[in-house]
Amino acid sequence: MATLSPTIFKAKQLSNGKHKIRIAVRHRHETSYIITPYIIDDLSQFKNGQVVKRFDADIINMQLRNLLNKYQEILNDTNGLAMLSSRELKNRLVNYSEKDENIAIGVICKEYVKELREDKRIGYAELIERCGKYFTEFTKGDIAAKDITPTTISNFERFLRNKKKLNQTTTGMYLVRLRVLTNLARKRYFVKQDIPPFQDCKIPQSLERNLDLSVEQFCKLKAYIPQSKIESIAKDLWFLSFYLGGINLIDILSIKFSNDKEIEYIRTKTKNTKRGDKRIGISIPVEALSIINKYKSDDNSLKFGYSFTYRNFNRYIARTLQKIGNNIELHRLCFYSARKSFVQYGFELGIPLEVLEYTIGQSMKQNRPIYNYIRIMRKHSDEAMKKILDYTKKTTKAYNI
Numbered sequence: 001m002a003t004l005s006p007t008i009f010k011a012k013q014l015s016n017g018k019h020k021i022r023i024a025v026r027h028r029h030e031t032s033y034i035i036t037p038y039i040i041d042d043l044s045q046f047k048n049g050q051v052v053k054r055f056d057a058d059i060i061n062m063q064l065r066n067l068l069n070k071y072q073e074i075l076n077d078t079n080g081l082a083m084l085s086s087r088e089l090k091n092r093l094v095n096y097s098e099k100d101e102n103i104a105i106g107v108i109c110k111e112y113v114k115e116l117r118e119d120k121r122i123g124y125a126e127l128i129e130r131c132g133k134y135f136t137e138f139t140k141g142d143i144a145a146k147d148i149t150p151t152t153i154s155n156f157e158r159f160l161r162n163k164k165k166l167n168q169t170t171t172g173m174y175l176v177r178l179r180v181l182t183n184l185a186r187k188r189y190f191v192k193q194d195i196p197p198f199q200d201c202k203i204p205q206s207l208e209r210n211l212d213l214s215v216e217q218f219c220k221l222k223a224y225i226p227q228s229k230i231e232s233i234a235k236d237l238w239f240l241s242f243y244l245g246g247i248n249l250i251d252i253l254s255i256k257f258s259n260d261k262e263i264e265y266i267r268t269k270t271k272n273t274k275r276g277d278k279r280i281g282i283s284i285p286v287e288a289l290s291i292i293n294k295y296k297s298d299d300n301s302l303k304f305g306y307s308f309t310y311r312n313f314n315r316y317i318a319r320t321l322q323k324i325g326n327n328i329e330l331h332r333l334c335f336y337s338a339r340k341s342f343v344q345y346g347f348e349l350g351i352p353l354e355v356l357e358y359t360i361g362q363s364m365k366q367n368r369p370i371y372n373y374i375r376i377m378r379k380h381s382d383e384a385m386k387k388i389l390d391y392t393k394k395t396t397k398a399y400n401i
Contacts, residue, residue, distance in 0.1 A: 002027040002081065002089060004071050006049045006064050008040070009033070019043065021051070021064065023071065025093065030086035034094055036067065077187055079119060103189050106132055106142035108181055120268075122311070131177040134164065145185035146193055150200040153178070157201070172204035179203075211332055212340035215395045220328050222396055227327075233304050234320040236291045238338050243288035245359045245385060246339030249314055256300040257292050260284060267361050280361040283382045285389055345391055351384045359384055 007024045014020065018041055023034040038060050040046050044053060051057040051064075071093050075081065078092065109132030116125035136142055138159045139152075156178070160171045179198050185191040213221065222239075226232035241247050250268045257263065264281040284292070297303040306313070317335060325333030339360065346356045359381040 002075055002086075004068050004075075006036075006068070007033070008043065008046050010043065014039070017042065019046070021046070021060075023067065025086055025090045027084070027086040027089050028082075032086040032090035034071075034090055036064070038064065073187060077184075079115060102144045102146065103185070103191065104142040105145045105148065105181055105185065106136055108145060108184050108189065109135075112181065112184060127173075128177050128180070131174045132181070134160065134174060135178060138163075145182060145189070145191045148182060148193070148197045150195060150197055153197050153201045157204075168204040175201065175203045211334060211337045212344040213330065213333070213337055215345075215392070217330055218341060218392060219396050221324070221330060221333070224324060224328055226324075229305075230316065230320050231324055233295075234317050234324065236294065237317060238321060238335060240288055240291045241335065241338035242342050243285050243291070243389065245282055245361075245381075246342040248339070249317065249335055250310055253302065253310060253313075255302075257284075257296055257302070258300045260289055280358075281378055282359065282385065283378075285385060287389060342388060345388050346384060349387055349391060351387060355380050355384045 003024075003026045005024050005026075007022050008019050009022060010019075012019070018039050021036050021038040021040065023036060025032045025034060038051070040051060040054070045051055045057075051060045054060070074093055075089075078084075078089075081089070084092070109128060113125045113129045113132070116122075116128065135156060138156050153175070157171060157175060160166045160174055166174070175198075179201075182193075182197050186193065221235070224235065226235055237249065237252065240252060241249065244252075244263070247265075248267065248269065251265055254268065255263055255265050262281060262283050264279055266279055292302070295302040295304060308316070314335075321333050321335060325331055343356055343360060346359075347353070
């Protein structure tokens, strides 16, 4: 854990005998130093990390505290702290603290996108980047973050709706991302804004997407006979997601299926975020195992006979599922439908929401404080999955599938 404290280098004496106060940055058993503009006449004026015996001691100590608080805020917002050396951390503190108050929102966006890409959060990085481009297009050039006002936000919302023709959900999504950037301006770059830019903004709520399949539609998809290799892969992956509790495609592709009993993984979507690296563990049902064995390679990952980037493969699967959906009149079929359907069936079967949350690895953000005191055991999740899969088995049997 990094620590910060004012200090004096006795050996680093100025030519006039005075001493500069430094900030010691201690991290990973190393110490680096940041030179401050504050100078004392001799060593007797510095004791226990504070300036003493000077008429302006209180003023200097207050300014040092402000500086330490500023550096501490930067530390709190720094991802991958454990990977940085003391010198690298010192450079980051100096570089961030010396940012111009006139820093442009586009510069903040660019640096944040770079961090996200380094953390392998590619999808979110692209979303932030697109938000930055829309905002720059709206302002007809980059503007200083400090100049963004509630009126700016209100006009940007109208721009997204009227000029870009975005719906309520997508408009709200970009406003939320712009708020992330303005918060970074305040927290990381210490940009002062007299009026918080989002204080009057009511971000449009996402319209509920009814992407879950009815049991009849589930059976229709189950009975569908693929017309090509890619349709077979897309259908298999959809059902694999469903059988594994609505797991995302990117997580399916990253898992090593080294045993036939269970899997453990950390959702890529929440990795390296404030929500933390929550590990999800679930048992592998026989329905999923047959699909896994069909595609499992020598290194225990799934291979499909294609060389692809995740982005291209994801799009390929999405287009193929849409095509399958059109063929059998399931016009809202997408990969996410597997996750939505799993949760919907569980809810209809009376499975407690906190168990479903654990199983899919995502909080539904309901105001249920009592659930904070309930520890969801792995067996509860396994029982829930069995109940949902038994329900679909009975349903498909009833439809003679």
